[in-house]
Amino acid sequence: MLSALLFLLALGVISGILLGIASKAFYVYEDPRIEQVENCLPGANCGGCGYAGCGAAAGAVVGGKAEPDVCIAGGNDVAQAVAAVMGMVVEMAEPQFALQTCAGGIRAETKFNYLGINDCRALALLYRGDKECEKACLGLGTCFRNCKFGAITMGTQGLPIFHSEFCTGCGKCEEVCPNGTIKVQRSTERILEFNTYSDRLAPCQQTCPAEIDIPKYIDHIKNGRYEQAVLTIKERNPFILSCGRVCPHPCEEMCRRTLGDDPVSINQLKRFVADYEMNTGRHLQIPIGSDTGHKIAVIGAGPAGLSSAYFLRRLGHSVTIYEMQPKLGGMLYYGIPEYRLPKKILGWEIQGILDLGIDVRTNVKFGVDFDLESLVASGYEAVILAVGAWKYSSARLDREDETIGVEGGTIYLERQGLGIPNPIGKTVGVIGGGNTAMDAARSSVRLGAEKVYIIYRRTEKEMPANPEEIEAAKEEGIEFLFLAAPNNIIDKDGRLTHLEYLKMKLGEPDDSGRRRPIPIEGSETRLPLDNLVLAIGQYSDLSFVDSNRRISGVEKTKWNSIKCDEDTNQTSIPYVFAAGDAFIDGPGIAVEAIGNGRQAARSIHLLFSDESMKFSKDKLRVKGNKGHIPGTIFDKIEGIDKKGRISLPQMDPKVRIHSVDEVDLTISEEEALKEANRCMNCCLTCYDKDAKKVNA
Amino acid sequence: MSDYLLMAISAIFINNILLAQYLGNCPFLGVSKKMDTATGMGMAVIFVLTLAGVITWIIDVYLLCPMDLVYLRTIVFILVIAALVQFVEIFLKKMVPALYAGLGIFLPLITTNCAVFGVAVINVREGFNFMEALVFSFTSAVGFALALVLMAGLRERMATARIPQVLEGTAIGLVTAGFMSLAFLGFMGMV
Numbered sequence: 001m002l003s004a005l006l007f008l009l010a011l012g013v014i015s016g017i018l019l020g021i022a023s024k025a026f027y028v029y030e031d032p033r034i035e036q037v038e039n040c041l042p043g044a045n046c047g048g049c050g051y052a053g054c055g056a057a058a059g060a061v062v063g064g065k066a067e068p069d070v071c072i073a074g075g076n077d078v079a080q081a082v083a084a085v086m087g088m089v090v091e092m093a094e095p096q097f098a099l100q101t102c103a104g105g106i107r108a109e110t111k112f113n114y115l116g117i118n119d120c121r122a123l124a125l126l127y128r129g130d131k132e133c134e135k136a137c138l139g140l141g142t143c144f145r146n147c148k149f150g151a152i153t154m155g156t157q158g159l160p161i162f163h164s165e166f167c168t169g170c171g172k173c174e175e176v177c178p179n180g181t182i183k184v185q186r187s188t189e190r191i192l193e194f195n196t197y198s199d200r201l202a203p204c205q206q207t208c209p210a211e212i213d214i215p216k217y218i219d220h221i222k223n224g225r226y227e228q229a230v231l232t233i234k235e236r237n238p239f240i241l242s243c244g245r246v247c248p249h250p251c252e253e254m255c256r257r258t259l260g261d262d263p264v265s266i267n268q269l270k271r272f273v274a275d276y277e278m279n280t281g282r283h284l285q286i287p288i289g290s291d292t293g294h295k296i297a298v299i300g301a302g303p304a305g306l307s308s309a310y311f312l313r314r315l316g317h318s319v320t321i322y323e324m325q326p327k328l329g330g331m332l333y334y335g336i337p338e339y340r341l342p343k344k345i346l347g348w349e350i351q352g353i354l355d356l357g358i359d360v361r362t363n364v365k366f367g368v369d370f371d372l373e374s375l376v377a378s379g380y381e382a383v384i385l386a387v388g389a390w391k392y393s394s395a396r397l398d399r400e401d402e403t404i405g406v407e408g409g410t411i412y413l414e415r416q417g418l419g420i421p422n423p424i425g426k427t428v429g430v431i432g433g434g435n436t437a438m439d440a441a442r443s444s445v446r447l448g449a450e451k452v453y454i455i456y457r458r459t460e461k462e463m464p465a466n467p468e469e470i471e472a473a474k475e476e477g478i479e480f481l482f483l484a485a486p487n488n489i490i491d492k493d494g495r496l497t498h499l500e501y502l503k504m505k506l507g508e509p510d511d512s513g514r515r516r517p518i519p520i521e522g523s524e525t526r527l528p529l530d531n532l533v534l535a536i537g538q539y540s541d542l543s544f545v546d547s548n549r550r551i552s553g554v555e556k557t558k559w560n561s562i563k564c565d566e567d568t569n570q571t572s573i574p575y576v577f578a579a580g581d582a583f584i585d586g587p588g589i590a591v592e593a594i595g596n597g598r599q600a601a602r603s604i605h606l607l608f609s610d611e612s613m614k615f616s617k618d619k620l621r622v623k624g625n626k627g628h629i630p631g632t633i634f635d636k637i638e639g640i641d642k643k644g645r646i647s648l649p650q651m652d653p654k655v656r657i658h659s660v661d662e663v664d665l666t667i668s669e670e671e672a673l674k675e676a677n678r679c680m681n682c683c684l685t686c687y688d689k690d691a692k693k694v695n696a
Numbered sequence: 697m698s699d700y701l702l703m704a705i706s707a708i709f710i711n712n713i714l715l716a717q718y719l720g721n722c723p724f725l726g727v728s729k730k731m732d733t734a735t736g737m738g739m740a741v742i743f744v745l746t747l748a749g750v751i752t753w754i755i756d757v758y759l760l761c762p763m764d765l766v767y768l769r770t771i772v773f774i775l776v777i778a779a780l781v782q783f784v785e786i787f788l789k790k791m792v793p794a795l796y797a798g799l800g801i802f803l804p805l806i807t808t809n810c811a812v813f814g815v816a817v818i819n820v821r822e823g824f825n826f827m828e829a830l831v832f833s834f835t836s837a838v839g840f841a842l843a844l845v846l847m848a849g850l851r852e853r854m855a856t857a858r859i860p861q862v863l864e865g866t867a868i869g870l871v872t873a874g875f876m877s878l879a880f881l882g883f884m885g886m887v
Contacts, residue, residue, distance in 0.1 A: 007763065008775075022783050025790075028790050122858075
């Protein structure tokens with residue numbers, strides 16, 4: 001008995017001593033913080049971070065190989081605790097969430113009946129699944145079964161529903177989805193994404209120049225999640241109030257509901273949620289990436305400049321905007337009249353963008369007050385030229401520059417923006433058929449002109465202005481002279497008295513597909529006018545290019561815009577980028593400038609991270625009604641109930657011509673819901689057959 | 697030599713420590729969900745079991761038997777194996793960091809592994825000499841690793857299979873282990 005006791009005691013002592021010696025002899029210095037960090041981690045050893053267990057992850061953090069937010073499952077609290085141990089400050093790590101990109105699920109037509117194993121991966125092995133659409137969600141719920149956090153439920157439409165409040169962004173669902181319908185991303189990562197042929201995009205989303213996820217925000221509205229809808233739009237377009245008012249909505253032209261009904265009034269829905277945000281009185285918080293320390297100068301605070309600044313800021317860069325005018329907004333402020341876009345609303349919207357941490361210098365002109373050299377000297381690593389198109393095109397009339405009473409549309413409208421008196425006679429003529437012409441004409445009515453004419457050389461059908469604008473101009477008593485081309489200016493003592501124009505007839509279609517107007521000989525007609533506004537086109541003022549040696553390397557196109565790469569916006573100087581109206585293809589609509597601004601922001605971000613700026617081959621390039629993903633512009637849908645779209649609420653024309661108050665009004669919540677329910681939630685080839693039941 | 701070969705075949709296939717003796721079931725079900733963890737664990741077991749089998753044999757033959765303390769075998773072996781694993785961990789961390797990085801997280805798991813203890817006890821109960829104990833320990837561990845890797849392969853496939861809900865998880869794991877065991881019994885006629 002005693003010997004046993006002694007033996008065990010001795011064995012214990014020997015083992016103890018041996019281990020003690022070993023731990024001294026084979027001592028490896030280990031940072032005590034590793035243990036502390038490990039204690040902060042959840043200890044689940046899930047491997048979601050990419051390291052073999054929590055201990056290895058802790059070692060990586062202390063070794064400087066991983067950031068304190070290494071633990072995906074633990075989220076922000078754990079990241080904060082780890083950062084505290086490390087004596088670091090972790091910025092609110094931006095969470096990443098899983099998103100479903102397929103809108104179809106069981107809505108998609110099926111190729112065959114499947115009775116096999118209840119698993120998407122097994123089903124996908126059979127001819128890429130049972131759905132006609134090869135990119136569709138197969139709907140067997142493998143993602144749902146693989147989610148450890150209960151963040152996925154299976155919806156009634158056979159689609160998984162993601163609950164962002166439980167989602168930790170671990171990426172397991174993305175991994176197991178055989179058709180790649182699930183994407184796990186931070187919202188700043190999505191800024192860098194542009195539409196591709198392999199994406200699941202509804203026709204409207206393919207058409208939108210800013211690539212807004214239209215079906216998604218309409219779906220949010222449908223379900224009363226207005227804030228989510230606002231955030232969805234702002235992922236692509238920071239100007240939701242402005243675009244909600246002035247956008248000519250090319251998306252609505254491709255709306256598939258048109259096949260049996262009116263198109264969904266997409267833009268009015270955007271305006272509805274935008275106004276909803278404004279009426280709450282505060283800007284919704286926009287997630288911003290952590291600071292990168294890169295400095296970028298943006299020249300011009302128009303839609304393109306502000307949009308690129310907004311996206312660059314969201315990517316974590318520091319941005320300064322230089323603007324020649326006293327107010328921000330560019331053509332949105334100085335080109336679009338008060339009655340279409342009130343300055344107060346525009347100002348509130350821009351303030352929201354600046355609040356993200358963007359610096360602004362106003363009243364400074366590029367090439368005059370500062371130049372590229374001084375920007376480089378101040379440490380800016382990239383420059384965006386978003387200078388807009390402030391010069392008006394000539395009508396090629398004799399003495400048009402000297403004659404008092406004849407002026408350019410941009411100058412005419414700019415004066416109103418600046419608050420300078422705009423003296424105007426009793427009769428005003430506006431040459432042109434675009435929205436600028438409509439703005440000039442409708443502004444003239446408000447300035448007290450008794451008779452306003454719009455002189456256009458083709459017919460109403462060919463007019464590029466929005467149909468709504470043409471309609472509103474007619475209601476306000478503006479007279480349209482179609483098929484009339486200005487020929488000569490008649491003046492008395494240097495002051496305009498008449499415009500002589502030629503009547504035209506339409507000939508063969510030209511390159512743009514519009515019928516070419518041909519003058520009728522001997523049809524000269526004189527129109528008595530006090531003022532004539534030229535609104536036939538605009539181009540950029542690029543006089544700064546010749547201002548100094550450094551910038552003179554920037555090449556110009558023959559249309560007087562800046563020559564740059566179509567995809568990357570990069571000019572002939574690698575760190576100088578062009579965006580908006582100054583971009584190669586010249587002036588366009590605001591939403592194009594906004595999309596283009598994001599493209600420039602993407603290029604600069606990739607320039608800093610030394611990645612290729614080129615897009616992949618399958619980038620979607622939609623121009624008007626061309627270039628859509630094959631098969632998605634289907635031309636037949638059965639079972640659409642004709643509901644008609646909501647009307648556009650407007651102020652009475654008799655009242656509005658005497659004030660500059662906003663003409664178009666916001667739709668009511670009830671109308672918005674009704675309109676949102678008309679959206680069929682198209683994806684690539686399938687649309688929601690159940691939508692019929694929803695509206696019934 | 698042929699004796700050792702027979703012993704090896706017997707230990708790996710016929711008397712597989714996991715499938716025939718049913719020792720070490722905890723890691724068999726616990727770390728067999730993924731192929732790479734299973735191989736890591738298998739390697740760690742081979743390393744530790746060979747060492748532990750030899751050391752415990754030495755202690756039994758040169759300490760316990762001469763001192764007539766054989767009845768203390770269980771408790772002594774437990775103590776020795778635990779201390780040994782700890783020692784190996786400390787040693788490897790300093791001297792062979794690469795090996796430690798590979799086996800590191802599995803070593804503490806083995807401290808409480810009954811397969812290690814089982815082999816140590818079989819070594820002395822069968823009255824093996826030193827060489828036999830060494831070969832038996834090593835080949836038993838190889839058998840363990842083999843069974844573990846096979847199981848991991850099966851379970852990776854099971855992840856995508858349609859399994860009745862009542863059998864999901866450990867249940868189907870045990871059923872599978874049973875079938876594997878039956879299959880291994882087929883090796884019975886080899887020796």
